[in-house]
Amino acid sequence: MQRTKGMHDLLEKEDRDLFDRAWEITRKNHESNFTFYLPGMIRYGSIRGRYPALSLTGDRCQLQCEHCKGLLLEPMIPAASPEALVEKCLKLARSGHAGLLLSGGSDQRGRLPWKRFVKAISRIKSVTGLFMSVHCGFLDFETAVALKAAGVDQALIDVMGDEDTARNIYHLDGLHQVVNSLRALSRAELDVVPHIVAGLNYGRIQGEHEALRIIRRFQASALVVVVLTPLKGTPMEHIPPLPPIEVARLIARARVMMPNIPISLGCERPRNKENELMEALAVYAGATRMATWSEKTVDLVLDLGLKSLFQPTCCSVPYQQGYGEKLPLSPFST
Numbered sequence: 001m002q003r004t005k006g007m008h009d010l011l012e013k014e015d016r017d018l019f020d021r022a023w024e025i026t027r028k029n030h031e032s033n034f035t036f037y038l039p040g041m042i043r044y045g046s047i048r049g050r051y052p053a054l055s056l057t058g059d060r061c062q063l064q065c066e067h068c069k070g071l072l073l074e075p076m077i078p079a080a081s082p083e084a085l086v087e088k089c090l091k092l093a094r095s096g097h098a099g100l101l102l103s104g105g106s107d108q109r110g111r112l113p114w115k116r117f118v119k120a121i122s123r124i125k126s127v128t129g130l131f132m133s134v135h136c137g138f139l140d141f142e143t144a145v146a147l148k149a150a151g152v153d154q155a156l157i158d159v160m161g162d163e164d165t166a167r168n169i170y171h172l173d174g175l176h177q178v179v180n181s182l183r184a185l186s187r188a189e190l191d192v193v194p195h196i197v198a199g200l201n202y203g204r205i206q207g208e209h210e211a212l213r214i215i216r217r218f219q220a221s222a223l224v225v226v227v228l229t230p231l232k233g234t235p236m237e238h239i240p241p242l243p244p245i246e247v248a249r250l251i252a253r254a255r256v257m258m259p260n261i262p263i264s265l266g267c268e269r270p271r272n273k274e275n276e277l278m279e280a281l282a283v284y285a286g287a288t289r290m291a292t293w294s295e296k297t298v299d300l301v302l303d304l305g306l307k308s309l310f311q312p313t314c315c316s317v318p319y320q321q322g323y324g325e326k327l328p329l330s331p332f333s334t
Helices: 013-030 082-094 114-128 141-150 163-169 176-187 208-216 244-257 275-285 295-303
Strands: 033-037 053-055 099-103 131-135 154-158 192-198 223-227 263-265 289-291 307-311
Touching: 013 244, 013 275, 053 082, 082 099, 082 114, 114 131, 114 141, 141 176, 154 176, 176 192, 176 208, 192 208, 192 244, 208 244, 223 244, 244 263, 244 275, 263 275, 275 289, 275 295, 295 307
Parallel strands: 033 289, 033 307, 053 099, 099 131, 131 154, 154 192, 192 223, 223 263, 263 289
Antiparallel strands: none
C-alpha cells in the first residue's frame, strides 16, 4: 500500500519523519480499515446518526468549565430522573437504536449523579441490551465498579495534562482528580476511551502531550482527539482556531506512543475552511476513525488504498458488522 505523493506536500520537512513513522505503525497494527462515524443526532444527507446523547441533569451544570459553560448539554435529550431515563431508553430501543451516550452536567467536584441512576441503567441494559457509553466525569472507584456492574460498556473521560488547565479551565481541584479517575476505571475493568481537547487552554497547545503520557499509563481501549470549538457565550468565543498541523502532530505522537489502540478525530472541532486539511493530516498522522467527514476525505482514504467503513454511532464505539441493520448502507457507498 502506497501513500500518494501529496502527503508530503502537506507537511513541513521537520514533520515528515514523525508522520512517516506514524503511518507505518498504523498500517502494521491496524491494516487498511478506516471507519467513518455519524454520531448522535447529526445528519449527513438523508441519514441521521443513531447514537443519541442523553443528559441526566438536563441543561444544568455546576462546574461551568470555561470552554463549555453548560452549552454542550442543550442539544442532548433531557432525562433528569431515573424514571425518565428508563422511559426514553426503552423508546429508543423500540425505534431501532442499538446504543446511546449518557452524559450530563457535573457538580462542583466534577461528578455526575451516577449513584441515583445506576439501578435504572442496570434495568435498561437487561431489558434492551443497548450499547451504553457514559461521559463519566471524574469519579471514584466505588462509582466505577457500580457502572461496570450495571452494564455500562465504556466510559469516556476528558484528560488534560497540566495543573493550569485542570484548575482554571475545568475548575477541578487539580490534575490528581483526572489521574485518580483513570485509575478507578482501570481497577474496575471498565473500558475507557480518553478524550483530549486540543487547544483547550485558550487555543494553546499546553498540556496535551503530557496528557498522552498520562493515558499511556492506563489501558485505554481507544483515544479520541477533539479540538476546541469556540462557543458563543463562553469566555473562549473569540479564540482563533487551532492550526490543523498542531492537531495532527498530537495524533501522530499518540500513534507512536500507543501503536495498538484506535485513534479518532472526533466530532467536536471547528467546521472552518481548514477542516478538510485537518482531516487529511489526521489520516496521515495515524488516525483510524473519524466522526463526521468531508467528501474529499473519503476520496483521500480510497486513494490511499484504505477500506472505508461506516457506523452511525459515536466514534468511541468499536465497529460492529451490521450495526443498525435497518439503516441504509454507508452514505458514501451509493
